[in-house]
Structure formats: structure tokens, C-alpha cells
Amino acid sequence: MKNNKVLTVCLALSLGAGYAFARPSLQDDETTPLQESMQGLMSRRRAMRKLVRDPAAHRSELLEILEEFRGHALTAFSLPPTAPGSLERTDAALWRVGFQRQILTLIDTGLECELAVLKGDTELLGEAYKTLSSTMKAGHDRYKKSD
Numbered sequence: 001m002k003n004n005k006v007l008t009v010c011l012a013l014s015l016g017a018g019y020a021f022a023r024p025s026l027q028d029d030e031t032t033p034l035q036e037s038m039q040g041l042m043s044r045r046r047a048m049r050k051l052v053r054d055p056a057a058h059r060s061e062l063l064e065i066l067e068e069f070r071g072h073a074l075t076a077f078s079l080p081p082t083a084p085g086s087l088e089r090t091d092a093a094l095w096r097v098g099f100q101r102q103i104l105t106l107i108d109t110g111l112e113c114e115l116a117v118l119k120g121d122t123e124l125l126g127e128a129y130k131t132l133s134s135t136m137k138a139g140h141d142r143y144k145k146s147d
Helices: 002-016 033-048 059-077 089-119 122-143
Strands: none
Touching: 033 059, 033 122, 059 089, 089 122
């Protein structure tokens, strides 16, 4: 299991390497790539909601949703939001690392969901889905910019 987490981290890092230095400027009313990824995560989680009750009947649909979820999470990992301006440099770095760790937790939990679907384990899928939902809520509460 630890090797899977290391592999996930390596993949996420390779996909996001260097992006922080190449971010384009956006107008205030434009949707950022990070916002699009976060909206995609929410959409995919909602799409799973009713399907997790019967993974055997919805196997292919769930696997497709989980693949899309993972893609959005990997994108979000490489696009951490800017830390609040009031934070000192070290605290801002800790804030960014916290965000990225939260995203890695989503990736890992999404993989747990995928394993549960592949095994046809409804109980495991239900538990993993609850973890996925609570992790997303906690991350949203901590990292979403207030409008």
C-alpha cells in the first residue's frame, strides 16, 4: 500500500512539475484551471452518490467516473491555489503543502473506491465514498477562497 502512495506522489509531481512558474494571468471573472478541476471533482463525486449503493450494476459507469475524478485531482495537485497574502513565506509553503496533501488523500481514496468497485465490495465502497466526501468538505472549508 505504501508503494502505491509513493507511485501516486511521483506521478502527481511529474504531471505538475514547473506549472507554478508558468501560470497565466486571468481576469477576475474568468474561471481558472484549478476552479475547473475542483468543479470537476465535485461533479464526479455527485455522479457517484447513488451508484455506490450497487457497484455491480454500475461497474463500468463508476470506473469511468473514478478515472475522471483522478484526472481532475491530478490537475488540481499541480495547480495549488495561492496562499492567503497575510501568511509569511514558510507558512504559505506549509499551506500549499497542506492543500497538495489533501489532494493526494483524494487520489488515494479514489483509488480505494476503484478497488472496491473492481472487487464488488459495496461496504468498502460506501466507506471510501464517505471518506472521499468528508475529505472534500474539509478541504473546501480550509482552502476555498471566500468570495
